[in-house]
Amino acid sequence: MIEANGLTKRYGAFRALDKVSFEVHRGEVVGFLGPNGAGKSTTMRILTCFISATGGTARVHGYDVFDDPLEVRKKIGYLPQRAPLYGEMNVWEYLSFVAEMRGLETSTFKKRMKGIVEICGLATSLGKDIRDLSHGYRQRVGLAQALVHDPPILILDEPTSDLDPNEKAEVIKYIQEIGKERTILLSTHNLSEVEQACARAIIVSKGRIVADGPLEEIRARTGKVRYVVQVHEKRIFEGGPAKKAPSAEEVQAALEKLPGVTSVIELPTDDRAHSFQLMGAQDGDIRPEIFQLVVSKGWLMLEMRREAQKLEDVFKALTKHDERRDRGRPIVDEDEDEDEASAAEEEDEDEDEDESDEDESDEDASDEDEDEDESDEDDKKKKG
Numbered sequence: 001m002i003e004a005n006g007l008t009k010r011y012g013a014f015r016a017l018d019k020v021s022f023e024v025h026r027g028e029v030v031g032f033l034g035p036n037g038a039g040k041s042t043t044m045r046i047l048t049c050f051i052s053a054t055g056g057t058a059r060v061h062g063y064d065v066f067d068d069p070l071e072v073r074k075k076i077g078y079l080p081q082r083a084p085l086y087g088e089m090n091v092w093e094y095l096s097f098v099a100e101m102r103g104l105e106t107s108t109f110k111k112r113m114k115g116i117v118e119i120c121g122l123a124t125s126l127g128k129d130i131r132d133l134s135h136g137y138r139q140r141v142g143l144a145q146a147l148v149h150d151p152p153i154l155i156l157d158e159p160t161s162d163l164d165p166n167e168k169a170e171v172i173k174y175i176q177e178i179g180k181e182r183t184i185l186l187s188t189h190n191l192s193e194v195e196q197a198c199a200r201a202i203i204v205s206k207g208r209i210v211a212d213g214p215l216e217e218i219r220a221r222t223g224k225v226r227y228v229v230q231v232h233e234k235r236i237f238e239g240g241p242a243k244k245a246p247s248a249e250e251v252q253a254a255l256e257k258l259p260g261v262t263s264v265i266e267l268p269t270d271d272r273a274h275s276f277q278l279m280g281a282q283d284g285d286i287r288p289e290i291f292q293l294v295v296s297k298g299w300l301m302l303e304m305r306r307e308a309q310k311l312e313d314v315f316k317a318l319t320k321h322d323e324r325r326d327r328g329r330p331i332v333d334e335d336e337d338e339d340e341a342s343a344a345e346e347e348d349e350d351e352d353e354d355e356s357d358e359d360e361s362d363e364d365a366s367d368e369d370e371d372e373d374e375s376d377e378d379d380k381k382k383k384g
């Protein structure tokens with residue numbers, strides 16, 4: 001249903017997308033993730049024919065986004081990050097205007113509106129001017145306009161970012177429901193929403209895809225699993241070998257010596273327990289060893305659990321270099337040695353040099369208008 005092939009987008013000298021390729025199949029709900037500035041909106045705007053790519057191709061429902069933009073737009077419902085709304089219209093007027101532009105019969109529009117009003121929670125807002133709506137309600141109207149023509153494909157750019165927690169849950173529930181018959185590409189910063197609504201995710205970082213696959217596979221990518229262990233700070237096992245309750249340092253040192261443990265970090269807790277996070281290999285299970293250690297020491301265990309890595313952990317691991325660069329920090333962390341870090345930095349420097357070599361002559365397009373001009377230009381070039 002969606003096919004991106006080597007998509008590249010430059011804004012002047014800056015390469016926002018670098019040979020991005022992926023496919024989304026019929027009936028899939030795919031989370032499109034990445035830190036700020038990773039290139040998610042740029043990709044979505046290319047797929048929905050709002051801007052053109054500098055290189056590569058994309059097809060939606062079998063139509064080329066450059067050659068058949070009108071057909072593509074018929075098949076897509078698009079909620080951009082900032083939905084283009086007309087403030088002076090009321091909600092009903094705006095949505096019927098969108099329906100008219102989409103070529104819908106009035107009777108079809110009215111019939112469809114019943115469902116849309118319920119899904120988007122707009123029953124009490126239909127007569128209000130859009131300029132008087134809160135951000136959250138404007139977002140609901142944006143979602144409604146994406147659904148008016150009942151498209152088979154939805155491209156939603158952060159559909160829940162301005163909603164309150166109840167509404168977020170409602171929209172996610174709705175996405176789960178319509179995802180049964182539709183294809184959805186969903187960009188969001190809320191990883192728990194992706195875990196609820198999507199079976200697959202694509203993670204982009206610095207304009208490149210760094211992960212693409214079922215959530216299970218992505219979660220397993222770090223190859224690690226986390227354990228949380230809590231030991232009583234004041235009491236010991238009566239009749240056991242311990243004479244007094246252990247200090248945090250003592251517990252930490254003992255846990256660090258267990259085979260298979262790669263790191264131990266103390267967690268904040270109340271004054272009853274020493275609490276630690278341990279990391280171990282994904283395919284192992286060291287709970288028996290932890291239990292035996294605590295018994296042999298005569299300590300009292302309050303809690304022990306083994307958790308698969310969360311999507312959030314993998315997301316952080318895959319995109320941490322971007323975050324560190326933004327904060328002006330060296331690209332290194334506790335899991336990486338210096339060599340790896342400096343190699344990553346060198347690679348980045350090389351890339352930057354490549355970019356400036358290639359793009360020296362390009363002008364900088366820094367705002368929406370320039371950008372649209374640029375895309376018009378590109379279109380003209382493409383169409384010869």
Ligand SMILES: Nc1ncnc2c1ncn2[C@@H]1O[C@H](COP(=O)(O)OP(=O)(O)OP(=O)(O)O)[C@@H](O)[C@H]1O
Binds near residue numbers: 016037038
């Ligand atoms: N019109 C433009 N002119 C110049 N640079 C742009 C333009 N639009 C986007 N960019 C840059 O391209 C990069 C990717 O932007 P994009 O909006 O696609 O990121 P994003 O992943 O959607 O980020 P966010 O999560 O913050 O919305 C950013 O560095 C951004 O500053």
